[in-house]
Amino acid sequence: MKRLITTILTTLAVFTTAHAKELLNVSYDPTREFYTEVNNAFAKHWKEKTGQQIRINQSHGGSSKQARAVIDGLDADVVTLALAADIDAIAGRGLLPADWQKRLPKNSAPYQSTLAFLVRKGNPKGIKDWADLAKPGIQVITPNPKTSGAARWNFLAAWGWALKTLGDEAKAQAFIAALYKNVPVLDAGARGSSTTFQERKIGDVLINWENELLLALKEHPGQYEIVVPSLSILAEPTVALVDKNVDRKGTREIAQAYLEFLYSDEGQNLAGKHYYRPSNPDILKKYKDQYPDLMLFTIDEVFGGWTVATKKFFDDGAIFDRIYLK
Amino acid sequence: MAPAVSSKRRRPRKPDRRILPGFGITMGITISYLTLMVLIPLSAVFLRSAGMGWEAFWRAISGPQVVASYKVTFGVSFLAAATNVFFGFIAAWVLTRYRFPGRRLVDAMVDLPFALPTAVAGIALTALYAPSGWLGQYLYPLGIQSAYSQTGIFIALTFIGLPFVVRTLQPVIEGLDSEVEEAGASLGASRWRVFWQVIFPSLLPAALTGFALAFARAIGEYGSVIFISGNVPLRTEITPLVIVKFLENYQYPQATAVACVMLIVSFLLLFLINLLQRWSESIGQARG
Numbered sequence: 001m002k003r004l005i006t007t008i009l010t011t012l013a014v015f016t017t018a019h020a021k022e023l024l025n026v027s028y029d030p031t032r033e034f035y036t037e038v039n040n041a042f043a044k045h046w047k048e049k050t051g052q053q054i055r056i057n058q059s060h061g062g063s064s065k066q067a068r069a070v071i072d073g074l075d076a077d078v079v080t081l082a083l084a085a086d087i088d089a090i091a092g093r094g095l096l097p098a099d100w101q102k103r104l105p106k107n108s109a110p111y112q113s114t115l116a117f118l119v120r121k122g123n124p125k126g127i128k129d130w131a132d133l134a135k136p137g138i139q140v141i142t143p144n145p146k147t148s149g150a151a152r153w154n155f156l157a158a159w160g161w162a163l164k165t166l167g168d169e170a171k172a173q174a175f176i177a178a179l180y181k182n183v184p185v186l187d188a189g190a191r192g193s194s195t196t197f198q199e200r201k202i203g204d205v206l207i208n209w210e211n212e213l214l215l216a217l218k219e220h221p222g223q224y225e226i227v228v229p230s231l232s233i234l235a236e237p238t239v240a241l242v243d244k245n246v247d248r249k250g251t252r253e254i255a256q257a258y259l260e261f262l263y264s265d266e267g268q269n270l271a272g273k274h275y276y277r278p279s280n281p282d283i284l285k286k287y288k289d290q291y292p293d294l295m296l297f298t299i300d301e302v303f304g305g306w307t308v309a310t311k312k313f314f315d316d317g318a319i320f321d322r323i324y325l326k
Numbered sequence: 327m328a329p330a331v332s333s334k335r336r337r338p339r340k341p342d343r344r345i346l347p348g349f350g351i352t353m354g355i356t357i358s359y360l361t362l363m364v365l366i367p368l369s370a371v372f373l374r375s376a377g378m379g380w381e382a383f384w385r386a387i388s389g390p391q392v393v394a395s396y397k398v399t400f401g402v403s404f405l406a407a408a409t410n411v412f413f414g415f416i417a418a419w420v421l422t423r424y425r426f427p428g429r430r431l432v433d434a435m436v437d438l439p440f441a442l443p444t445a446v447a448g449i450a451l452t453a454l455y456a457p458s459g460w461l462g463q464y465l466y467p468l469g470i471q472s473a474y475s476q477t478g479i480f481i482a483l484t485f486i487g488l489p490f491v492v493r494t495l496q497p498v499i500e501g502l503d504s505e506v507e508e509a510g511a512s513l514g515a516s517r518w519r520v521f522w523q524v525i526f527p528s529l530l531p532a533a534l535t536g537f538a539l540a541f542a543r544a545i546g547e548y549g550s551v552i553f554i555s556g557n558v559p560l561r562t563e564i565t566p567l568v569i570v571k572f573l574e575n576y577q578y579p580q581a582t583a584v585a586c587v588m589l590i591v592s593f594l595l596l597f598l599i600n601l602l603q604r605w606s607e608s609i610g611q612a613r614g
Contacts, residue, residue, distance in 0.1 A: 062574070064574040064575070064576075065574055068573060068574065068576070071576075089576050144557060144571070146571040146574060146575060147570065147571060147574045183558065184474050184556050184558070185474045185556045185557065185558070186556065186557045186558055186559075187557070188552060188557070188570075199453075199458075200452065200453075200456040200457070200458055200459075200473075201456070201457065201458035202456065202457065202458075202474065314575065315575065316386075316389070316572070316575070316577060316580060317389065321389075321391060321559070324391065324558075324559040324560050325390055325560075
């Protein structure tokens with residue numbers, strides 16, 4: 001009898017500790033390959049440091065869809081999403097404090113990226129800058145800003161360029177309306193747009209994450225060219241730990257270490273390897289040859305942050321809805 | 327058909343005398359099951375949108391993009407279901423009336439759209455009908471935009487609706503007595519007249535049921551359509567996508583408001599079709 005009890009207790013102990021050593025990272029669409037590698041590296045690092053075996057699960061999808069899943073109860077320990085607004089939405093439901101972005105260095109953005117164009121080999125339509133995308137007869141592929149984080153960055157990059165080059169808001173809106181008239185397919189996410197452009201051969205130009213474009217060049221050599229616009233937006237995908245979930249699961253310590261690992265030299269190098277821009281300037285220097293050289297503006301500079309930008313452009317009946325009505 | 331109808335009319339007077347007991351318990355289970363599986367989820371939809379107030383509700387369901395999506399969804403679903411009634415009838419007729427090698431295989435193929443995950447169907451159809459696809463490369467030069475257009479939505483909705491029509495018509499065609507047709511023919515009716523006055527009336531109720539099922543399925547379809555549709559507002563956006571868009575922007579009440587509209591319209595349409603079906607049944611009976 002005594003032996004039976006010990007067996008049960010040890011089994012229970014094994015199960016509970018095994019349970020404590022699982023971490024769920026809920027992320028956006030094109031980060032699959034990057035986080036697979038980060039997770040392996042971190043598991044090794046954690047084993048060396050503490051002797052604990054851990055398992056990190058990852059979940060990917062459109063950024064706001066993922067945020068909604070976490071709000072609805074997906075047990076994420078950490079969220080690594082395409083834009084701060086989506087983590088704000090989770091914070092709005094009380095799962096983490098509203099000032100979450102101040103808890104980690106660089107506004108909680110361990111790596112950065114930007115948006116550029118992919119055109120077919122030889123650039124047959126002669127696309128050079130944002131202005132060309134609004135010309136008649138050009139087909140532009142970009143996802144739907146209502147469902148995709150990347151698409152929101154695309155939209156804001158185009159708007160920022162138009163505002164600076166054309167001078168005022170009315171002209172910027174006319175430009176954006178002309179650009180979206182040229183979009184025959186609005187996919188739900190960034191990967192979907194890549195598929196439409198590359199597999200279905202639709203469109204003359206694809207606007208997408210810099211890392212997705214570099215990946216396309218690597219996977220389909222000789223088929224595409226990257227065109228770098230004169231101006232684009234500095235995209236800062238952000239990360240946070242979900243307080244309510246880690247406290248309930250008792251994983252705060254590992255989750256915190258996991259996020260800090262993204263800022264470590266090893267984590268930063270992995271970001272560079274997967275074509276993200278490391279936020280650590282020394283490591284960024286090491287990879288600088290792989291990134292196109294272009295002028296970047298931030299969302300805070302031009303738009304005053306995500307809350308303002310969302311309300312102005314992407315809410316129901318806001319500018320993105322209105323450009324279709326004319 | 328005629329004997330079946332007359333036996334229906336002469337129903338035994340005493341319904342209490344059943345061979346198997348258990349009305350109480352089966353009715354109880356039915357009510358609880360329906361409440362749990364259908365009524366509670368559906369009322370949750372209404373409850374969630376109830377909190378938003380009439381004005382906000384109206385604004386959510388009457389936006390120009392939302393209204394455009396109703397037209398696309400209900401219009402294209404109607405066309406797809408109607409097309410399926412025509413071709414589904416032919417398929418069902420061939421499968422029940424004739425014997426040919428490979429019949430069982432073709433019969434099983436009809437069910438494929440049921441079994442295939444809709445996303446897989448969507449991806450497969452898009453790969454086929456996109457300008458670079460096997461079929462698309464021939465259709466596009468003819469001026470038929472077979473993907474990323476309303477035509478694309480039509481193709482997807484026709485695909486998923488086909489089994490509903492075939493499977494509702496098949497048993498009825500099987501039950502049609504070919505002697506009745508022969509009788510008609512021997513009395514001098516032309517083939518055309520035999521079809522319109524003998525076969526058509528007896529198939530109409532089942533055809534309407536098949537239509538209603540295919541139509542209802544098409545209205546709610548999301549998975550296969552989003553791949554082949556361009557999802558461009560006002561032109562190729564279906565109502566389920568509008569709902570998803572609201573959800574992705576954390577506008578739960580607006581999403582449920584549009585869902586309510588879909589529910590009510592679908593219910594009314596189904597109810598109407600049901601009435602039509604009753605009416606056509608009574609016509610069929612009067613003739614029989």
